[in-house]
Amino acid sequence: MNSIHILGISGSLRADSTNTIILNSFQEHLPRHVTFEIFQGLGEFPHFSPELQDTEPVTRFKNAIQQASGVIICTPEYAFGVPGTLKNALDWTVGTGDLNDKPLAVISASPLNSGGDKALASILLTLTALGAKRNEHSALSIPNIKQKIRDGKVTDSETISLLKAQAENLMELISSVQG
Ligand SMILES: Cc1cc2nc3c(=O)[nH]c(=O)nc-3n(C[C@H](O)[C@H](O)[C@H](O)COP(=O)(O)O)c2cc1C
Structure with a gap:
């Protein structure tokens, strides 16, 4: 069996981010043999410009993506869009x-009824451009x-089921690539 490693990317830099909590809940639904890490350092990237060379932490980000069998992004919506730090990292x-x-799987989460749907639509376009x-x-x-x-954990049973389905779907996508 090929070893499987999944990279989580949170679009929030907050220490008690709800999006990071969701990533931690997502990982609980991965099979035991799958390893998981959440990328740290998204807020330290220089502003992207094609004229700049990759430096730490950009190289670390790219290596983490290359070494991952799959990626899960979970992001809030800011001002009806994708947080600048996350878009900047993707631009790199x-x-x-x-x-x-x-x-790759992508989740948006929001305290509002909209669920961050505009940020989700926007990041899906970007991810299409990125292939x-x-x-x-x-x-x-x-x-x-x-x-x-509640207490740093997803407690809603429907949301837990949806995260489980996301984890299973990402595993299926990875299997279809690895053959
Ligand atoms: C400046 C600012 C703008 C925001 N804009 C939106 C928005 O457009 N849509 C939305 O659903 N939530 C918006 N929010 C609320 C965030 O979704 C909320 O703060 C969320 O908890 C952030 O995610 P986190 O808990 O992972 O840090 C905004 C919050 C801030 C501070």
Whole structure:
């Protein structure tokens, strides 16, 4: 069996981020043999410019993507869009195509009823440009997230089921690539 490693990327830099909590809940539904890490340092990237060379932490980010069998992004919505730190990090991967054909799932979460749907739509367009490997089940928007979390854990049973389905779908995408 090929070893499987999944990279989590949180679009929030907050220490008690609801999106990071969701990533931690997502990982609980991965099979035992699968390893998981959440990338640290997204807020330290320089502003992307094609004229700049990759430096730490950009190289570490690209290596983490390249070494991952699959990627899960979970992001809030800011001002109806994708947080600048996350979009900036994704922009760094355009030239080197690190996410091209990479199995990937994306989740937006919001305290509002909208579930961050505008940020989700926007990041899906970006991920299409980057060539990430997705299917029709690889995106999820979670509304009213504050009511679905208690003591740093997702407690809402429907949301837990949806995260389990996301984990299973990402595993299927990875299997389809690894053969
Ligand atoms: C400046 C600012 C703008 C925001 N804009 C939106 C928005 O457009 N849509 C939305 O659903 N939530 C918006 N929010 C609320 C965030 O979704 C909320 O703070 C969320 O908990 C952040 O995610 P985190 O808990 O992972 O840090 C905004 C919050 C801030 C501070």
